[in-house]
Amino acid sequence: MATAAVLPSHNRVEPGSNQLATASYPETGAISSVDANAVATEWVQSFNQALTGQDPSAVKQLFLQGSCWRDQLGLSWDYHSLYGPDKIVSFLKSAPKGNRIHSVQIDNSNATRKPTVAAVDFKGKVNGVASFLTVETDVGRGRGVVRLLQDTHDGNKWKAFTLFTAMHELKGHEETIGGNRPHGVDHGGQPGRKNWQERRVATENYEGDLEPTVLILGAGQGGLTAAARLHQLKVPTLIIDKNPRVGDNWRNRYHQLVLHDPVWYDHLPYVPFPAHWPIFTPKDKLAEWFESYARLLELNVWNSATLTDAKWDDQKRQWTVTIVRKKANGEEETRTLHPRHVIQATGHSGEMKMPSIKGMDDFKGDRLCHSSQFRGAESIPENQTKRAIIVGCCNSGHDIAQDFYEHGYDVTIVQRSSTYVMSSKNGLEVLLGGLYEEGGPETEDADLMFMSIPNAMLKRMHQDATAEITSRDEALLKGLEKAGFKLDDGPDDAGFFMKYFQRGGGYYIDVGCSQLIIDGKIRIKQGQEIEEVKPNGLLFTDGEMLEADEIIFATGYENMRGTARKIFGDELAERVKDVWGFDQEGELRTMWRRTGHPGFWFFGGNLALCRYYSRMLALQIKAMEEGIMKYEDP
DSSP: OOOOOOOOGGGOOOTTOBOOOOOOOOOOOOOSSOOHHHHHHHHHHHHHHHHHTTOHHHHHTTEEEEEEEEEESSSSSSEEEEESHHHHHHHHHHOTTOOOEEEEEEOOSSTTTSOEEEESSSSSOSEEEEEEEEEEESSEEEEEEEEEEEETTTTTEEEEEEEEEEEEEETTBOOSOGGGOOOOOOOSOOTTOOOHHHHHHHHHTTOTTOOOSEEEEOOSHHHHHHHHHHHHTTOOEEEEOSSSSTTHHHHTSOTTOBOSSOGGGOOOSSSOOOTTOOSSOBHHHHHHHHHHHHHHTTOEEESSEEEEEEEEETTTTEEEEEEEEEOTTSOEEEEEEOOSEEEEOSOSSOSBOOOOOTTGGGOOSSEEEEGGGOOOOOOOOTTOOOEEEEEOOSHHHHHHHHHHHHTTOEEEEEEOSOBEEEEHHHHHHHHHTTTSSTTOOOHHHHHHHHHTSOHHHHHHHHHHHHHHHHHHTHHHHHHHHHTTOOBOOSGGGOHHHHHHHHHSOSEEEESSHHHHHHTTSEEEEESOOEEEEETTEEEETTSOEEEOSEEEEOOOBOOHHHHHHHHHOHHHHHHSOOOSSBOTTSOBSSTTSOOSSTTEEEOOOOHHHHHHHHHHHHHHHHHHHTTSOOTTOO
8 A cells, every 4th residue: 555655754744734836937038128107007008998898808918928916805805816817717707796896906106116117036137117006995905916928928918917906995985094084182171071091091991881893802012903903994893811911911921022023024003113123122112112002092901801701693693701900900890792704813823732751740950841830940050050951942942042151050951853944034025025125115105016926936936935035055054964954945945935824833033142152162963853751851763862951842832713713712613714824826825804603803923024014904894884795795
């Protein structure tokens, strides 16, 4: 009987998700001289004519074979990546309301947005014309990006290689910013009127008959950004969090934690980090910023609050929730509320993934815990030696190992499979350069350019980008391999982002720990599973025993669906779909979109993803509340 092939760990996907295909670049002619504005204008005119005429066959002629139209809430109330002209035409023909996008226009509002000659590949060998777009739909307005290439099989006609369209606002329900900002005061004689502070307290505490339309669980970047977007759309929203202060989800993490992403990538909506902010943000500084952000944005947050009961009424389409809250004066109160939407924003993933290993309860050392419970290494008295073992070697595992080393411990990292490693300097320079950097495009423009690349095409680009990073990091990577550290290049050699999207782990952005491994200051135990936890350390399947005073399991987290089951019970957990990993079209599953259970949403991701998708989630909720869309609408 044939043995099933074992999938390499670096190609592993979330259960039930799809292995993302890799796009290819079309054959295209060399560009000597071209009027980018004229090329883009002609294509846009032809595209609008096809839309106006409701003529899918005419739309088909404007797209290359191997092209993709990626859309977010413009064509439907979901996210789609439609690969190839036939798929695009099929989708347009099957849409119950026809093509909801009415027109697109060239966006000439700044130098970044206007039509220009640009490469569509990483190496700069496949060149065409790119332009930002403004988008008009039946119910809203949005933005987009088109990349045009010449079709060598059709007389070098300019056709779309990628088209991206995304709704950004609902007509008649625009955000209360800029020219739509609130007045702030009603002048004139109004006996008994309350001032801003009094109104703010009443709103924050939902006094009297006030009820939140949306309840958010978790005051991290997901909860805060979602609440900020909803607030600007005038959707009453309440965040609850078990911690005493906003930002504690970062304050309570390990002592030396600093973000691995740069400041330009991490801005929050409406209030970007100031110009003096460090490139890499320490955890406690970020926590302070979150606390200030909640106050500045007038977000309603109940800290030291726990959801104790939640029931959904399918007929009324609303929740009945019970919240126990410890108020600032120390009093405890129980409130019953009736939101129509609940957003689970309790973290990027779910519950900590703590392995169950024989002998764990018998460990006699100082500490055995999950990385999420690790607060930091403690200093060792002189003339004493302590040993620490970290099981798992993604970002947290490396950071914790480095923290132990800096406090004088004898440190070993247990690497069970392989890891993608890139240096912070070279990796971020290659992957984010030109978009998220000092003097780069406006953040919203950078987000649009990044999101406009369909994931299958991003994967192809990042194969070349990963090769470039590997070349720059050659000495570092060879040193790691010599030290016994097993490396990989990510799914199908596509590196960091694809590993992050596909399985949410398996990588390390090096900020110093790799050199400690190379120099032998931190040892590696590679390729062996743990047989048993002994009172004084770990016994491995190869028979080796490693003694330890502290053991930290940096073994990741479960799916968010497991947390939903723990909080809301089996009935909801069985109705919602699994989170993360790619669906059949190459879009991320369930996150920031309808989950399968009305009135329930998952929200998570790094700061950049939360910044971007908070708008998309808020628009869906606002559209439902205004009767513009129904939950069942395609």
